[in-house]
Amino acid sequence: xxxxxxxxxxxxxxxxxxxxxxxxxxxxxxxxxxxxxxxxxxxxxxxxxxxxxxxxxxxxxxxxxxxxxxxxxxxxxxxxxxxxxxxxxxxxxxxxxxxxxxxxxxxxxxxxxxxxxxxxxxxxxxxxxxxxxxxxxxxxxxxxxxxxxxxxxxxxxxxxxxxxxxxxxxxxxxxxxxxxxxxxxxxxxxxxxxxxxxxxxxxxxxxxxxxxxxxxxxxxxxxxxxxxxxxxxxxxxxxxxxxxxxxxxxxxxxxxxxxxxxxxxxxxxxxxxxxxxx
Amino acid sequence: xxxxxxxxxxxxxxxxxxxxxxxxxxxxxxxxxxxxxxxxxxxxxxxxxxxxxxxxxxxxxxxxxxxxxxxxxxxxxxxxxxxxxxxxxxxxxxxxxxxxxxxxxxxxxxxxxxxxxxxxxxxxxxxxxxxxxxxxxxxxxxxxxxxxxxxxxxxxxxxxxxxxxxxxxxxxxxxxxxxxx
Numbered sequence: 001x002x003x004x005x006x007x008x009x010x011x012x013x014x015x016x017x018x019x020x021x022x023x024x025x026x027x028x029x030x031x032x033x034x035x036x037x038x039x040x041x042x043x044x045x046x047x048x049x050x051x052x053x054x055x056x057x058x059x060x061x062x063x064x065x066x067x068x069x070x071x072x073x074x075x076x077x078x079x080x081x082x083x084x085x086x087x088x089x090x091x092x093x094x095x096x097x098x099x100x101x102x103x104x105x106x107x108x109x110x111x112x113x114x115x116x117x118x119x120x121x122x123x124x125x126x127x128x129x130x131x132x133x134x135x136x137x138x139x140x141x142x143x144x145x146x147x148x149x150x151x152x153x154x155x156x157x158x159x160x161x162x163x164x165x166x167x168x169x170x171x172x173x174x175x176x177x178x179x180x181x182x183x184x185x186x187x188x189x190x191x192x193x194x195x196x197x198x199x200x201x202x203x204x205x206x207x208x209x210x211x212x213x214x215x216x217x218x219x220x221x222x223x224x225x226x227x228x229x230x231x232x233x234x235x236x237x238x239x240x241x242x243x244x245x246x247x248x249x250x251x252x253x254x255x256x257x258x259x260x261x262x263x264x265x266x267x268x269x270x271x272x273x274x275x276x277x278x
Numbered sequence: 279x280x281x282x283x284x285x286x287x288x289x290x291x292x293x294x295x296x297x298x299x300x301x302x303x304x305x306x307x308x309x310x311x312x313x314x315x316x317x318x319x320x321x322x323x324x325x326x327x328x329x330x331x332x333x334x335x336x337x338x339x340x341x342x343x344x345x346x347x348x349x350x351x352x353x354x355x356x357x358x359x360x361x362x363x364x365x366x367x368x369x370x371x372x373x374x375x376x377x378x379x380x381x382x383x384x385x386x387x388x389x390x391x392x393x394x395x396x397x398x399x400x401x402x403x404x405x406x407x408x409x410x411x412x413x414x415x416x417x418x419x420x421x422x423x424x425x426x427x428x429x430x431x432x433x434x435x436x437x438x439x440x441x442x443x444x445x446x447x448x449x450x451x452x453x454x455x456x457x458x459x
Contacts, residue, residue, distance in 0.1 A: 008347050037354065037412050073349050083423075088416030095414070125413070126351060133351045157281045162339055164290025165297070169343075172294045176302060203303055204441055207316050210298075211323070211442060212449065214291050222287040230283055272414065 008069060011138045016247065017059035018139050022148035024248040028255045029136040035262045036129045040272040042117075044262045045124045051258075052131040059135055066134055077126055081119045085109075092118030098277045114277060121273075142166040147238035156236050164221070172214065179209050285328055289335045292324045296340030301348060317344075318431040319438035321360070322367045322393050326443065327377075330368030337364030355408030359400045363431075366396035376447040386440055393435045401428030 012018075017025075036048060063070075084091065092114035093099045104110040140148075146163030150156045184190070188202040225231075266272060281289075300317035321340070325333025337360035345352040370392040374385050405427070406420040 033352070033354075040414060069349070073351070076349060084416055084419055087419035087422065091416045122413070122415070129351045130349075133346060137346060157286050158289075158335065161286050161289040161293070161335065164287060165293040165339055165343065168291055168294040169297060169347075172291075172298045173302075176298050180302075200437065203316055204438055207299065207303060207320065207438065208442065208445055211295065211320060212445070214295050215446075218284065218287050218291050221291070222284040225287065226283050231286075 008066070008134065008137045010141055011061065011065060013060055013139075015058065015060045015139075017055065017135065019245075019247070020251055021242050021244055021248050022140050022144035023151045023244070024251045025136050025140050026145075026148045026152065027252050029132055031255045031259045032132045033129055035259050036125055038272065039262060039266040040121055040125065041262075041266040041269060041274040042121055042124070042276075043274055044265055045121065045128050048128040048262065049124065049131075052128060052135075056131045056135060059139055061135065061138055066138070069134065070130075073126070073130055077123050081123060084119065084122065085115070089115060091115065095273055096275050096277045100277070117276070141240065144240045144242070147241050150236075150238065157231060160230075168217075172210070175213060176206070176210055180206050281331065285332050288324065288328045289332050289339065292320075292328075292332065292336040293340040293343065296321055296324075296336055297344045297347070300340070300344045315431070315434060316438055318360075318363070319434045319442060321364050322389075322396075322435045322439045323442040323446070325364045325368040326370050326374060326389055326392075326439075327446070328368070329371040330365045333364030333366075333368030334361045335364070337361040355412050356405050358408060359405035362404050363396050363400035366399060367393050374443075376443055377450060378452065380452065381444060381447045386443065389443060390436060390440065393439060394432055397428045397432045397435070401425070401431065 032048070032052075036045065039045065089109050090099075090112070093112055095118055096114045098114060100113040102111045102113060102116075143163065143166075145166065146159040149159040149162060180190075183202070183205050188205055190199055190202050190206075194202070269275070296317050299320055300315055304315040304317070317340070321333065321337055324336055338357060341357045341360040342352055345357065370389055373388055375382060376385060401424045402421070406417075406424040409415050409420040409424075410417060
């Protein structure tokens with residue numbers, strides 16, 4: 001079953017990044033995402049990219065452990081760039097306000113320096129978040145994650161829902177594989193050879209048992225939680241809560257400062273874009 | 279905001295199922311990165327059962343985790359659109375009689391009217407506008423993608439969501455199903 005399970009998950013290891021508390025990692029991850037979402041400044045993005053690779057090395061995660069995911073993202077981004085180009089080959093020209101034609105396929109499909117630079121930025125923007133997001137996932141213990149959410153003032157009821165999700169992803173996945181295999185043994189064909197109508201009927205045949213067995217599970221778990229007095233008080237404590245260390249504060253303060261600088265640099269351009277063509 | 283235990287567990291388990299359905303049970307369309315997914319039919323179904331808060335949170339948590347666990351990064355504009363979709367469909371929850379085991383034609387029509395509106399708002403309005411604001415992507419590209427995803431989800435909810443609701447109502451005992459002899 002493990003070979004089919006190609007979702008990312010926690011990798012236990014002893015590194016400075018692993019020893020940080022979940023709160024620190026969550027704060028850094030959120031700040032990082034916000035900065036990379038706001039900024040289209042190439043200089044900021046490249047700095048963020050280099051820094052994220054450095055942190056990646058510190059965490060001692062091997063490239064081979066996340067290779068499948070990287071290939072996945074690469075294909076996704078390539079397709080995205082291609083669609084952008086097909087729909088709007090002159091988007092870069094519009095943004096940067098100049099037009100340097102390198103060569104052209106047809107009247108509409110020109111290749112301009114501006115467009116290439118814009119696509120480069122789109123790709124870069126996505127890739128700067130990836131190492132940090134991957135790190136956040138593979139270095140944060142799932143049970144600590146819910147506790148960190150509560151520390152960031154998310155209601156503990158919502159945090160608990162997230163922790164239930166993380167706990168049950170594997171169970172639901174196993175249920176899915178069992179149901180899919182038994183339905184296929186009964187002759188349901190989900191491959192590309194089957195016509196679309198048959199595939200939709202087949203999907204319903206898998207989805208319905210999966211959903212209804214899980215609805216029973218909801219009753220079971222919520223009864224068990226109610227019987228143990230869940231949610232009777234306004235606060236709750238967490239088994240895996242850890243005290244903040246010096247490194248945690250360095251991490252959080254460093255991230256806040258860097259984020260402020262990055263947004264400051266972006267704003268000095270008079271827009272979100274860094275324009276080398278001006 | 280005070281959620282009861284059953285809703286909390288429904289959000290947790292619902293997000294896990296959303297993730298698994300989104301990941302494994304989808305039919306690819308010819309347009310890149312866009313699938314006809316069973317996940318949104320399920321999201322609409324859960325929202326109709328457990329209400330707008332549950333719908334929004336299942337959409338948000340489920341979509342965020344799907345993106346994170348599969349790609350390592352989150353496409354926030356579409357995550358927010360999922361949450362909006364779940365919340366909007368959720369408003370139908372106290373208009374339906376399925377909890378009482380009734381399968382009335384009007385209920386399925388109401389459910390589908392809500393889901394069509396929710397799909398239009400989420401995918402033709404919210405997702406493309408956020409794509410432009412956050413990611414500065416070309417206008418015609420994001421609206422085409424949004425409209426395709428909206429249409430695909432609309433069909434998926436129309437067929438599968440309705441089937442789920444019908445099947446659920448059949449599992450409930452009808453009130454007044456016992457007769458004195």
